[in-house]
Amino acid sequence: QVQLVESGGGLVQAGGSLRLSCAASGLTFSSTAMGWFRQAPGKKREFVAAITWSGTSTTYADSVRGRFTISRDNAKNTVYLQMNSLEAEDTAVYYCATSRVFTTFGSQYDYWGQGTQVTVSS
Numbered sequence: 001q002v003q004l005v006e007s008g009g010g011l012v013q014a015g016g017s018l019r020l021s022c023a024a025s026g027l028t029f030s031s032t033a034m035g036w037f038r039q040a041p042g043k044k045r046e047f048v049a050a051i052t053w054s055g056t057s058t059t060y061a062d063s064v065r066g067r068f069t070i071s072r073d074n075a076k077n078t079v080y081l082q083m084n085s086l087e088a089e090d091t092a093v094y095y096c097a098t099s100r101v102f103t104t105f106g107s108q109y110d111y112w113g114q115g116t117q118v119t120v121s122s
Contacts, residue, residue, distance in 0.1 A: 002026040002111040004096050009116030012086055016120070020081040022096030022113055030074040033102045035109055036081045038092035038118075047104045048094070049081060059104060063089070088122040 008020040022034070035050040049060045049070035058070050069082040079096055094116050097109035 002098070004098065004111055004113035006094065006096055006113045006116040009094060009118045011119045011121065014086060014088055014120055014122045016086050017082070017084045018086065018118060020083065020094055020096075020116060020118075022079045022081075024077045024079070024096075024098065027098060027111070029077040032098045032100065034070075034072060034079040035097050035099060035104075035106075036070060036079075036094060037097060037106055037109075038090075038094045039115075040092040043092075045095075045106055047106065050099075050102060050104060051079065052102045057102060059102075061104075083118070086118075086120045088120050091118060091120050093117050 003025045005023045012018055031053050033052050036048040037045050038048050039045040047061050051058045051070045055072050067085045072079040095113050097112045099109045
């Protein structure tokens with residue numbers, strides 16, 4: 001059974017940083033692409049960042065490029081999202097997900113975590 005467990009969310013002031021983690025189990029982690037998505041209240045889920053199985057390629061939403069960094073540690077079955085220069089608009093529930101392909105489309109992700117809340121106060 002595949003499980004994805006996010007952690008690291010919380011309340012932070014604008015301009016601050018947070019590091020999210022997503023621990024995976026029940027799958028061959030080193031063979032899957034991973035992505036981060038977010039959903040703010042009243043808004044649709046949106047893509048944030050993705051990383052290939054090897055970690056050699058990454059892609060980001062325009063709104064976070066230059067501020068967020070996705071990375072992974074295949075030895076720990078964990079993917080990270082380092083978030084710097086946080087803005088109030090980054091407030092959302094953040095989800096990690098797995099995919100067999102390197103993609104920005106949520107419909108192509110197979111398994112999802114339960115999410116972790118990030119709140120940025122202005």
